[in-house]
Amino acid sequence: MPELAEVEFFRRRWDVARGKTVKAVYLNPRARDNRGLPIAKIKKVLLGQKFLASQAAAKQMAFYFTNHLWLGIHLGMTGELAVGPAEREPKPHEHLVLKMSNGQELIFIDPRQFGRVLFYQGQGVPEWWAKIAPPILSRAFTVQVVADFLKRHGRAPIKAVLLMQERFPGIGNWMADEVLWRAGFHPQARAGNFGPQAILRLHRTLRQVCRDALKVIGKDWSDPPSHWLFNHRWSDGGKCPASRVLLKRAPVGGRTTCWSPAKQKLGAERR
DNA sequence: ATTCTTGTTGCATC
DNA sequence: AGATGCAACAAGAA
Structure with missing residues (x-):
């Protein structure tokens, strides 16, 4: 499920072991998430290092250890991070496990294996972290930046x-639908048709949905309130929490998309 | 049994 | 050249 706020939630889960030392490393060499990793080297260099800090950005997380070591995790479609006692019954699809000095294990599980584990050792910031776009909640995410981008992908x-x-960065299928629903734009509207007012509104709504999602899900994984589209989008016969009309569902841009025909009409973007 | 999936990439096509 | 669309990746749920 992981989009922006869920990723932040999972980061916090592992962060409980911050300050602890790595006592053992398990990396499944056959897991697709781990492809391309220097597994033997990681095991060697990570052992005995202290977990210093963690960060989430977009759909990625970075875990930083002493000796300039970085582990990056992308959860893909079905990935999750868990914390468990060492004597637990291992579940299927545990592709990365760090045994920590407090007796806890940090576990990365990903059945579908669309996720990714990344590694870096060195001064400075790894390329895979540095290249992530500036957050939607940062000052760099301006209305102009959105306007230019919509124009570039106008069709x-x-x-x-x-x-x-x-x-x-961090917007996924449900968040995109939530934004368009709240702002009142049809998902099929061409990006190039958005006028100045509509862009302003889209920009504001994007930031608001990110803030709200982090507040609700990012903190402790509470379900969003039922007046969000989120709670109705996947059920057949789901109704728009604002207008009570039957929600529509169809693929748009290759992804299942849900919208309210009452609230989201083509043409509203042309202002 | 079949069809579906909260993500990303690589490649064909426009 | 740059933008767009689609299949592929893999496993489990409905």
Whole structure:
């Protein structure tokens, strides 16, 4: 499920072991998440190092250890981070496990294996971390930046554009739908048709949904309130929490998309 | 049995 | 050249 706020939630889970030392490393060499990793080297250099800090950005996390060591994790479609006691019954698809000095294990589970584990050792910041786009909640995410990006992808449906991580880091399928629903834009609206007022509104709504999601899900994984589209989007016969009309569902930009035909009409973007 | 999936990439096509 | 769309990746749920 992991989009912006869920990623932050999982980061916090592992962060309980901050300050502890790595006592053992397990990396499944056959897991697709671990492809390309120097597994033997990671095991060797990580052992005995202290977990110093963690950070989430977009759909990625970075865990930083002494000796300039970085572990990056992308949760893909089905990944999650867990913390468990060492004597637990291991579950299937545990692709990375760090045994920590407090007796806890930090576990990365990912059945579908669309996720990714990354590694870096050295001064400075790894390329895979540095290249993540500036956060939607940062000052760099200006209205102008959004306007330029929509123009550049003018022929694509706005739904597909909102999913582009190079400009909307952390936005995934449900967040994109939530934004468009709240702002009142049809997911099929062409990005190039958005007028100045509509762009302003889209920009503001993007920031608001990110803030709200982090407040609700990012902190302790509470379910969002039922007046969000989130709670109704996957059920057949789901109704728009604002207008009570039957929600529509269809693929847009290659992804299942849910919208309220009452609230989101083509043309509203042209202002 | 079949179809679906909260993500990303690589490649074909426009 | 740059933008767009789609299949592929893999496993489990409905």
